[in-house]
Amino acid sequence: MEFEYDPTAPDFQEDPHPLFRRLRDDFPAYHNESLRFWALSRYEDVRDAAADHATFANAVDHYPDPQGDPSELMPRWMMDFGLFYMDPPRHDHLRRLVSKTFTPSRVTRLEPVIRQLARGLLRNVAEQGRAEIVHDYAAPLATQVIGALLGVPEADRWQFRLWAEKIEQRDPDTPEDLAAKEQEETIEAIRTYMRSLVAERRARPQDDLLSALTLAEEGGARLADEQIVDLGYQLMIAGNDTTAAMISNGALRLAEFPDERSVLLDAPGWMPNAVEEMTRYDSPTVQSPPRITTREVERHGRVIPAGSAVVLIWMSANHDERQYPDPLRFDVRRKLGRHMGFGHGLHVCLGAHLARLEGRVAFEELLRAMPDYALDGEVRRWASTWLRPIGRLDVAFDGGFAANALESAPDPA
DSSP, rough: OOOOOTSTTTTTTTHHHHHHHHHHHHOOOEEEETTTTEEOHHHHHHHHHHOTTTTTOOOOOOOTTTOOGGGGGGHHHHHHTGGGOTTTTOOOOOOHHHTTTOOOOHHHTTTTHHHHHHHHHHHHHTTTTEEIIIIIIIIIHHHHHHHHHHHHHHHHHHHHHHHHHHHBOOOOTTTTHHHHHHHHHHHHHHHHHHHHHHHHHSOOSSHHHHHHHHHEEEEEEEEEHHHHHHHHHHHHHHHHHHHHHHHHHHHHHHHHHHHHHHHHHGGGGGHHHEEEEEEEETBBBBSSEEESSSSOOEEEEEOOOOEEEEEOHHHTTTOTTTTTSSSSSSOOOOOOEEEEEEEGGGOTTHHHHHHHHHHHHHHHHHHOOOOEEEESSSOEEBBBBOOOEEEOOEEEOOOOHHHHHHTOOOOOO
């Protein structure tokens, strides 16, 4: 049987590593004729392509195929992410405006808030001695944090989590036509909500990111309301599931590699490096949205025509033996150097600083309260072409210890 790489296959997420290794070793410039896309999987190829936005562009108007477009390779919600599908100079202007408001200092001020939220979620389950990490901890933490940053009222934030799951994930048992219909309805519901919130912030600015976006200015130009809606939509959805995936996957790896968890318990100073390793090992985004070639490109003896959709497989790049010795070994002290967990180049993750902060705080608090947690049931993954989400992760732990640890935790301020 001829080798095929099909990221839309239902079982794609179960164990993609053998497939990725086959791509890297035997098909480093892979072409799927039926789905009409190319794929680059080696670290250097992915990094170079991500850095060369003039050749590997993002705007879909570079795609000339009259029979279709790259949306066949991605969920509809990704096509609506303005920054993802812009090239310079439009992209640069918009990103500069956003960067003026989404600053590291604004994010850093959230640390006490994140720590307090994490402790509150852990207290909810401490005495039970059992938790479902995704929906008891990782997902609500990510939702509350990005909601607080943007200025979404607390009562509305969980609705965004439910919306994010409908858009980005799919239960394998849900028929595709029903899932597509739910996605379209959910996207419209989010946009309607964001429009009303942006209008409120225009009228009554507050100390939040949406208000800052309404006031952001460069060279006398400000963002239009619909641009802010697009950005709010992008940040709320992306900030939900990618961060929740990072935390839940990280919790899984620390359960599977107890020696690595012991390192963090004995030497908590390794935690920032551990978060980087978690991000490398289970890239929150398995692969990037397709780039579109603006000219003919030769890779590994194959010619990729101009106007081709090319997928850059972040997760494969992060497990390339040419870059990382023994890449399937989870090592919180690994000397990482560069990795692709947050992408690279023009479209490197805008929220990487926030994700790193959330990950560090989430695991500091989790290991403080539940240093002995262990898997307590089958791990279930969602079906997703682009993300690396866990749908269910049950754990058991010493409830009495957890309750006492949380009770005696120092003030997060």
